[in-house]
Amino acid sequence: MVKMAIVFNAILIPVDFSxxxxxxxxKAVGLTGKDDTELHLLHVIKPSRRLEQPFKLWAVxxxxxxxxxTIREKFxxxxxxxxxxxxxxxxxxxxxxxxxxxxxxxxxxxxxxxxRWSFFRGVSPDVIAKKTNCPVLTVKPGSAExxxxxxxxxxxxxxxxxxxxxxVLLAKKYRAQVHLLAIQDRHxxxxxxxxxxxxxxxxxxxxxxxxxxxxxxxxxxxxxxxxLNCAEMIMADMILVNPETESGVPGFSGYRHISDLLAxxxxxxxxxxxxxxxxxxxx
Numbered sequence: 233m234v235k236m237a238i239v240f241n242a243i244l245i246p247v248d249f250s251x252x253x254x255x256x257x258x259k260a261v262g263l264t265g266k267d268d269t270e271l272h273l274l275h276v277i278k279p280s281r282r283l284e285q286p287f288k289l290w291a292v293x294x295x296x297x298x299x300x301x302t303i304r305e306k307f308x309x310x311x312x313x314x315x316x317x318x319x320x321x322x323x324x325x326x327x328x329x330x331x332x333x334x335x336x337x338x339x340x341x342x343x344x345x346x347x348r349w350s351f352f353r354g355v356s357p358d359v360i361a362k363k364t365n366c367p368v369l370t371v372k373p374g375s376a377e378x379x380x381x382x383x384x385x386x387x388x389x390x391x392x393x394x395x396x397x398x399x400v401l402l403a404k405k406y407r408a409q410v411h412l413l414a415i416q417d418r419h420x421x422x423x424x425x426x427x428x429x430x431x432x433x434x435x436x437x438x439x440x441x442x443x444x445x446x447x448x449x450x451x452x453x454x455x456x457x458x459x460l461n462c463a464e465m466i467m468a469d470m471i472l473v474n475p476e477t478e479s480g481v482p483g484f485s486g487y488r489h490i491s492d493l494l495a496x497x498x499x500x501x502x503x504x505x506x507x508x509x510x511x512x513x514x515x
Contacts, residue, residue: 244335252341276325330364358475361504374497380406384468414449456490470501
């Protein structure tokens with residue numbers, strides 16, 4: 233099952249020096265717990281007139297200095313590197329920075345749904361996960377102090393090996409329970425039965441985890457909504473989804489990421505994990 237050992241040598245955190253940054257940094261440090269993990273903090277500034285740019289850079293450097301000091305007060309061993317990029321699109325700069333740094337994980341803190349002038353407006357975690365091939369964890373204020381006790385994994389029509397690898401890593405890290413959710417298209421005329429892929433996923437997890445694997449099934453058509461409904465019912469703390477196909481929520485107001493449906497005080501964290509190429513071929 234396991235193709236690679238998942239280690240955290242580098243974590244990329246886009247920052248806006250607000251509560252979003254505080255949440256993401258807390259999660260990063262809590263997840264790694266190691267001195268050898270580098271936290272790469274990224275801030276994006278938009279191009280402006282030549283006379284204004286030096287002042288912008290100075291202001292950001294000052295914010296970074298204060299942030300470094302705050303982090304080290306609580307986590308003295310934290311290894312911190314700062315990055316300032318200039319561009320009109322925050323999302324594009326995150327993708328470019330990830331391409332250069334090759335982080336093992338990207339963490340995005342979301343306080344409220346992005347407003348018109350929000351730093352994270354136009355930033356879609358699932359798009360970033362697909363473009364960078366790097367898992368993206370989205371967290372909200374409600375999850376800042378919460379522990380990860382239950383991890384939910386939706387299963388559809390192919391074996392999500394990369395999600396299963398991360399589930400094993402996180403379940404061992406947090407000593408968490410894993411819950412599998414089989415999602416069947418409700419237009420299917422046959423009576424529902426556990427597909428072979430679901431049983432294979434179950435047995436692979438059982439080989440690596442000591443806790444019993446819980447499972448359930450649903451016939452709802454929207455994967456994202458079915459996953460959220462189950463997460464709330466079983467009180468899950470984290471859901472592992474494939475970008476777009478499992479984390480995208482179409483609607484009258486346009487396409488949204490599954491995390492946008494979560495309340496500000498929600499403890500549910502969303503981890504977008506792009507499948508391996510072999511998995512995509514099966515899908």
